[in-house]
Amino acid sequence: MLVATRPGAAVERVGRRIEASDTRVSALSTEAALRFVDERLSYFRQLAFILASVSLLTGFLLVTTLVTVSVNERIGEIAVMRAIGIARERIVLQVMLEGLVLSVIGAVLGLGLGLVTAQWLNGILSAFPGLPAAFDFFRFEPSAAVRSLGLIIGCGIGAGLWPAWRATTLSIAQTLREEAVA
Amino acid sequence: MTPSHPVLSARDLRRAYLVAGAPVEAVRGLSLEVQAGEWVAIVGPSGCGKSTLLNLLGAIDRPTSGQLLIRGRDVARMGDVEATRFRLTGIGFVFQRFYLMPTLSAAENVELPMAEAKVPRAVREARARELLTYVGLGGRTDHRPFQLSGGEQQRVAVARALANRPALLLADEPTGELDARTGEEMIALFDRLNRDGTTIVTVTHDEELAQAARRVIHMRDGVIVDDQVRRPLDPAPRSA
Numbered sequence A: 001m002l003v004a005t006r007p008g009a010a011v012e013r014v015g016r017r018i019e020a021s022d023t024r025v026s027a028l029s030t031e032a033a034l035r036f037v038d039e040r041l042s043y044f045r046q047l048a049f050i051l052a053s054v055s056l057l058t059g060f061l062l063v064t065t066l067v068t069v070s071v072n073e074r075i076g077e078i079a080v081m082r083a084i085g086i087a088r089e090r091i092v093l094q095v096m097l098e099g100l101v102l103s104v105i106g107a108v109l110g111l112g113l114g115l116v117t118a119q120w121l122n123g124i125l126s127a128f129p130g131l132p133a134a135f136d137f138f139r140f141e142p143s144a145a146v147r148s149l150g151l152i153i154g155c156g157i158g159a160g161l162w163p164a165w166r167a168t169t170l171s172i173a174q175t176l177r178e179e180a181v182a
Numbered sequence B: 001m002t003p004s005h006p007v008l009s010a011r012d013l014r015r016a017y018l019v020a021g022a023p024v025e026a027v028r029g030l031s032l033e034v035q036a037g038e039w040v041a042i043v044g045p046s047g048c049g050k051s052t053l054l055n056l057l058g059a060i061d062r063p064t065s066g067q068l069l070i071r072g073r074d075v076a077r078m079g080d081v082e083a084t085r086f087r088l089t090g091i092g093f094v095f096q097r098f099y100l101m102p103t104l105s106a107a108e109n110v111e112l113p114m115a116e117a118k119v120p121r122a123v124r125e126a127r128a129r130e131l132l133t134y135v136g137l138g139g140r141t142d143h144r145p146f147q148l149s150g151g152e153q154q155r156v157a158v159a160r161a162l163a164n165r166p167a168l169l170l171a172d173e174p175t176g177e178l179d180a181r182t183g184e185e186m187i188a189l190f191d192r193l194n195r196d197g198t199t200i201v202t203v204t205h206d207e208e209l210a211q212a213a214r215r216v217i218h219m220r221d222g223v224i225v226d227d228q229v230r231r232p233l234d235p236a237p238r239s240a
């Protein structure tokens, strides 16, 4: 049953009056009802946030590891480039770019996979009996995708920092010497 | 340029490494002058400090003390940016293990230092081709390092070292990884380079390479113990 109040009326007080008049009825203002639904949904939001953070951290560590391994593998090459006069900035740029490219590839693959999975899950969940036909469990929000992409690009740049720093602070003579022994 | 203008002048150079907390001197008070047009071979027992000295001369390592002037510039006091720039344009390096960039073609390897020095593309492409032809690889410009033999890779490395017309060519055991015949070809290339005016300092165990140089320096325990000019410089051309 819907009860309309005059504009400016104290909604909560009206609700209490209604509840007092009949104990079988509980009154819920629209605001309270929305809050109620929101609380339930916030649980899912928190879960999604935690999952997203864990994936981001894992991705960050993975990209850092990949770039570090690739730098270690080419440490002799990098020392030679420095020896023949290639500037530090160019090497930093190259290493960071590598992290960025890896991250962006990951982001694009992840987005595609996410969309497909969401659609699949949506299909299963929407098949539940008694749900309105136009009910969607997952919705693609461009703004959220852009925000995530920005975050991932930031992480990709961050992931290259440590290996890039390592690559350019190496002692050229020492590295060449170690490479010659290896 | 005055006839006796030194390309390189080192005074009381020292380089100590910290080994287990205690300094160990690999180069201990070494003085040396190299004139333009010379070809110097540095020889001596393993561990006597030859590579350490060459790294100092090439500004990829810094002396603990002493003075080092190359073309009148104080290399020992350069910061990293300046030293990097100096290596790019003033020094050519040839390493024992060639060390070409594996993903680049021969021509691209030679172009690399020129690109870094912002030489226009057309100029550097032409110069790379010219240099590769000079070292006898005119037909191999598009080959990747793995498609080349060791001797050919070392020729590409020489071409790369010469790309920015350095005042000084430094080579640490340039024939160390080559067989006798390819080594001889490399020596012949160095000889031709030197006759064409390149100042060269090589570190070597290769007796034949040392024999071919104009001047042979013997090192022991971080100092020069013998210094002999075997073939004096041709009289400097008179300038008007």
Ligand SMILES: Nc1ncnc2c1ncn2[C@@H]1O[C@H](COP(=O)(O)OP(=O)(O)OP(=O)(O)O)[C@@H](O)[C@H]1O
Residues within 6 Å of the ligand: A174, A177, B017, B018, B019, B025, B026, B044, B045, B046, B047, B048, B049, B050, B051, B052, B053
């Ligand atoms: N980074 C380093 N840390 C500690 N000691 C070093 C280092 N580099 C070189 N040395 C020491 O300095 C000395 C000189 O080494 P260097 O490599 O200059 O000799 P070398 O004459 O080139 O020998 P080789 O003919 O075997 O190449 C050696 O005793 C070496 O162990």
Ligand SMILES: [Mg+2]
Residues within 6 Å of the ligand: B050, B051, B052, B172
């Ligand atoms: Mg050595």
